[in-house]
Amino acid sequence: MTAPPSSRIRAHLWVSGRVQGVGFRFFVLRAARELGLAGFARNLPDHRLEVAVEGSLTEVEALVDAVRSGPSGAVVSAVDVSWEPASGQAGFTIRTDGHA
Numbered sequence: 193m194t195a196p197p198s199s200r201i202r203a204h205l206w207v208s209g210r211v212q213g214v215g216f217r218f219f220v221l222r223a224a225r226e227l228g229l230a231g232f233a234r235n236l237p238d239h240r241l242e243v244a245v246e247g248s249l250t251e252v253e254a255l256v257d258a259v260r261s262g263p264s265g266a267v268v269s270a271v272d273v274s275w276e277p278a279s280g281q282a283g284f285t286i287r288t289d290g291h292a
Contacts, residue, residue: 200278202231202246203256209269211241211262217286219263220255224284227251234287246278 207216212235220233220243229252231245245255262268 199248200246201249201252202244202276202278202281203252204274204276205241205243205245205256205259206236206272207241207243207259207262207268207270208239208272209262210265210267212239214265215263216241216266219266220259221284221286223255223258227255229255230281230284232281232285232287234289244281245284246281 217233217235220241224231224233224245227247229245229247231243233241233243236242243255243259245252256271256273260268260271
């Protein structure tokens with residue numbers, strides 16, 4: 193599925209595979225900040241990684257592509273993406289409220 197056209201867009205990703213304990217959140221943090229994106233990454237209790245990111249379509253798609261590969265040590269088996277209207281979030285953080 194491709195993103196709807198807009199000057200600012202938000203993608204919500206759920207990443208499955210070996211994505212916890214391999215530095216994935218910090219990989220996403222660095223990539224998002226380099227691309228000038230806002231949002232968050234957090235581990236979920238079901239061992240997936242949740243990422244919400246917003247910015248320009250080109251940069252958001254670049255981050256989605258990076259997440260599909262992940263850092264060394266990660267094994268990405270699936271990335272589910274939901275496209276949403278931007279919420280106006282600023283900055284990118286790692287959240288710890290999703291892990292049991």
